[in-house]
Amino acid sequence: MVETLPLRAALVGNPNCGKTSLFNQLTGSRQKVANYAGVTVERKEGRLTTPAGRAVRLLDLPGAYSLEATSPDEAVTRDVCAGRYRGEAAPELLICVLDATNLRLHLRFGLEVCRLGRPTIIVLNMLDAAEKEGLKIDLPRLAAELGTPVVGVVAIRKNGAADLLALLDNPPVMPPVLREADGGDIHATVRRLLTECVTRPAVASEALEDRLDRWVLHPVWGLVILLALMFVMFQAVFSWAQPPMDAIESGMTAFGELIRSLLPAGLIRSLLVDGILAGAGTVVVFLPQILILFLWILVLEESGYLPRAAFLLDRVMASAGLSGRSFIPLLSSFACAVPGIMATRTIQNPRDRLVTILIAPLMTCSARLPVYALLISAFIPKRLVGGVFNQQGLVLFGLYMVGIGSGLAVAWAMKRREVTTEHPLLMELPAYRLPSLRDLVLGLWQRAVIFLSRVGTIIVTLSVLLWALSSFPAPPAGATGAPIDYSLAGRLGHLMLPLFAPIGFTWQICVALIPGLAAREVAVSALATVYAVGGSETDAASQLTPILSSQWSLATALSLLAWYVYAPQCFATLAVIRRETGGWKVVAQTAGYLFGLAYLASFLTWRIALALGWGPS
Amino acid sequence: MRLDELSAGMNAVIDHIETRTADDIVARRLGELGFVPGEPVKVVAVGPFGGDPMAVKIGFTRFALRRTEAARVILKERA
Numbered sequence: 001m002v003e004t005l006p007l008r009a010a011l012v013g014n015p016n017c018g019k020t021s022l023f024n025q026l027t028g029s030r031q032k033v034a035n036y037a038g039v040t041v042e043r044k045e046g047r048l049t050t051p052a053g054r055a056v057r058l059l060d061l062p063g064a065y066s067l068e069a070t071s072p073d074e075a076v077t078r079d080v081c082a083g084r085y086r087g088e089a090a091p092e093l094l095i096c097v098l099d100a101t102n103l104r105l106h107l108r109f110g111l112e113v114c115r116l117g118r119p120t121i122i123v124l125n126m127l128d129a130a131e132k133e134g135l136k137i138d139l140p141r142l143a144a145e146l147g148t149p150v151v152g153v154v155a156i157r158k159n160g161a162a163d164l165l166a167l168l169d170n171p172p173v174m175p176p177v178l179r180e181a182d183g184g185d186i187h188a189t190v191r192r193l194l195t196e197c198v199t200r201p202a203v204a205s206e207a208l209e210d211r212l213d214r215w216v217l218h219p220v221w222g223l224v225i226l227l228a229l230m231f232v233m234f235q236a237v238f239s240w241a242q243p244p245m246d247a248i249e250s251g252m253t254a255f256g257e258l259i260r261s262l263l264p265a266g267l268i269r270s271l272l273v274d275g276i277l278a279g280a281g282t283v284v285v286f287l288p289q290i291l292i293l294f295l296w297i298l299v300l301e302e303s304g305y306l307p308r309a310a311f312l313l314d315r316v317m318a319s320a321g322l323s324g325r326s327f328i329p330l331l332s333s334f335a336c337a338v339p340g341i342m343a344t345r346t347i348q349n350p351r352d353r354l355v356t357i358l359i360a361p362l363m364t365c366s367a368r369l370p371v372y373a374l375l376i377s378a379f380i381p382k383r384l385v386g387g388v389f390n391q392q393g394l395v396l397f398g399l400y401m402v403g404i405g406s407g408l409a410v411a412w413a414m415k416r417r418e419v420t421t422e423h424p425l426l427m428e429l430p431a432y433r434l435p436s437l438r439d440l441v442l443g444l445w446q447r448a449v450i451f452l453s454r455v456g457t458i459i460v461t462l463s464v465l466l467w468a469l470s471s472f473p474a475p476p477a478g479a480t481g482a483p484i485d486y487s488l489a490g491r492l493g494h495l496m497l498p499l500f501a502p503i504g505f506t507w508q509i510c511v512a513l514i515p516g517l518a519a520r521e522v523a524v525s526a527l528a529t530v531y532a533v534g535g536s537e538t539d540a541a542s543q544l545t546p547i548l549s550s551q552w553s554l555a556t557a558l559s560l561l562a563w564y565v566y567a568p569q570c571f572a573t574l575a576v577i578r579r580e581t582g583g584w585k586v587v588a589q590t591a592g593y594l595f596g597l598a599y600l601a602s603f604l605t606w607r608i609a610l611a612l613g614w615g616p617s
Numbered sequence: 618m619r620l621d622e623l624s625a626g627m628n629a630v631i632d633h634i635e636t637r638t639a640d641d642i643v644a645r646r647l648g649e650l651g652f653v654p655g656e657p658v659k660v661v662a663v664g665p666f667g668g669d670p671m672a673v674k675i676g677f678t679r680f681a682l683r684r685t686e687a688a689r690v691i692l693k694e695r696a
Contacts, residue, residue: 066649070642104676105651187653209679210661217662217672311681315666324670324681424643425670426650426686429679 006055008089012077012113013097014106015063016430018125022097022155023060024442052169067112072345081116093171094120100130100137103198107190114176120148123164127152134201142197147177156436212432222312233296234400235393241288252281275467278528280460286370293366294335294447302435307427314425320408321415323425326356333363337573341580355414357580358590359407361573364400367520371564372399374524378549379557403565462515462522466529503599504559504606520570553616555609562605567598620690628659629692644689651675652690
């Protein structure tokens with residue numbers, strides 16, 4: 001081997017060119033996801049080895065329509081391609097991915113990339129789809145015109161990138177030698193290349209998009225389909241997830257029993273069972289629900305449906321002062337506000353972006369799901385409404401709707417103080433695509449790792465801390481009350497009670513609210529820890545539901561649900577807002593307004609529930 | 618005639634793009650997305666609320682455009 005250093009290559013291309021699929025195909029699980037220095041645009045790098053054994057470091061640059069950047073994402077792509085990005089070595093090879101079925105749009109960007117004067121490979125993706133449409137693309141001719149290698153790939157098919165890999169054994173080292181013949185007019189060049197290199201069938205049959213879009217974008221049926229999809233999604237989160245959740249729960253209980261039988265009673269056993277297992281166990285149980293939610297979002301995204309939902313809802317968003325573009329970040333926020341807030345970078349208008357960031361935490365994130373799920377299963381009877389709908393699912397749906405409605409109301413209130421300016425939408429509605437299994441699995445895998453590593457670090461740490469707070473100091477000899485009443489946590493809870501008693505919270509809830517600031521789902525494990533230590537039987541992880549339903553009134557549960565619709569946001573969200581906005585002002589505003597709304601909503605809920613006779617008996 | 622005046626299902630050909638300000642990002646981006654003189658366009662669908670935004674097919678790509686954005690696209694008068 002002559003070379004010792006890996007080749008630095010970068011993937012560029014229009015959004016929706018299948019770049020990420022190709023990246024997954026080439027690098028598999030050898031990916032590292034991080035951020036670019038100084039900004040929060042996601043930086044994805046992977047490694048691969050060519051057939052001849054040459055190592056390549058591949059960077060997946062954000063999708064761009066043009067090197068004349070109009071968003072932070074596109075600015076990163078522009079600067080890295082030009083070798084001007086600080087802390088990022090200039091790529092030695094640009095791999096420009098074009099959708100073969102959409103060369104009219106993508107070839108223009110390809111030409112821009114070729115004009116950069118760096119060694120470039122042009123990759124025509126989805127060559128199979130192009131052939132199916134009857135398109136004949138003359139690759140050698142195109143390569144001659146562009147003066148640089150052109151290969152075809154099918155990113156979603158196994159070994160679909162073999163030609164590209166073979167080419168990477170001997171990558172071009174010279175910049176493209178473009179044949180400029182159209183007076184520098186890039187559109188004229190595109191048109192000429194299309195006539196010279198691409199043959200289309202005389203009569204094109206009606207494309208799949210035309211037939212599907214007639215329904216999906218229909219003013220009435222489109223909305224019906226959208227609502228139905230959202231509704232089924234939330235029902236699925238509750239129903240499909242049940243069997244795996246039951247399995248995890250019984251596994252956790254069995255594991256706790258095992259440790260209990262192996263270790264003598266004492267501090268260490270209490271730490272392991274009440275602190276770590278009760279804490280982590282109650283949260284790990286929700287992994288199936290979180291994965292199902294992510295699976296839905298991934299499928300909707302990969303299939304090309306999401307931008308169409310944004311199209312349908314643009315006017316609704318506009319009435320709240322936003323654009324349809326805000327829909328995708330907001331929908332991602334249902335999984336987690338952190339990627340949602342990061343996804344706001346695709347919104348060009350700074351004000352729209354700020355408002356989207358501010359209301360993203362109101363979209364019910366998956367970390368709130370454990371809290372909702374626990375309270376709903378403890379207080380809402382499981383029965384069918386109208387013969388088809390699970391009542392628990394309906395309540396969950398309602399909670400999500402309240403979050404959405406509040407978000408739109410807040411956006412609307414903020415818009416009223418602004419001078420109206422134009423907020424561009426200008427969004428591509430990509431071709432429909434069957435999501436590839438590999439992309440779904442990799443996406444879900446990354447989510448599962450993030451979730452579990454949160455459980456492993458933040459949640460276990462906080463659970464142990466809370467266990468310590470609620471175990472020490474130990475009650476004095478001869479004390480009659482529950483041990484937790486004498487502990488630090490108990491005192492802290494009682495101290496907070498005057499503030500939260502008016503909204504119906506117990507001191508145990510107050511204790512759980514503190515770690516809930518770090519990560520919302522910890523509130524569940526915190527309750528488990530508090531009640532495990534407080535009760536006489538310490539097997540609370542599986543018994544939390546009956547304990548809650550016997551100790552709290554329905555009014556308290558509803559008030560806590562209302563509280564969690566609005567607040568408190570987790571530290572990770574606040575940290576990402578600070579990074580995205582570059583200051584503490586927006587962080588303080590967000591935290592402040594959400595706390596105020598939460599308190600108000602809980603207060604109203606508590607009062608109304610009391611009036612309805614749902615209070616403590 | 619402007620693109621925002623075209624009704625759903627109708628075809629037309631682009632005459633030119635109108636630039637509203639000295640640095641009209643929308644107009645520039647329209648050009649980059651392929652809205653250039655001589656290209657045929659078709660309105661595929663209009664939004665459920667007030668017919669805004671509109672889904673426009675240009676070549677083999679569809680774009681969602683608000684009416685204010687579409688109004689920058691001047692169409693050729695039919696002969």
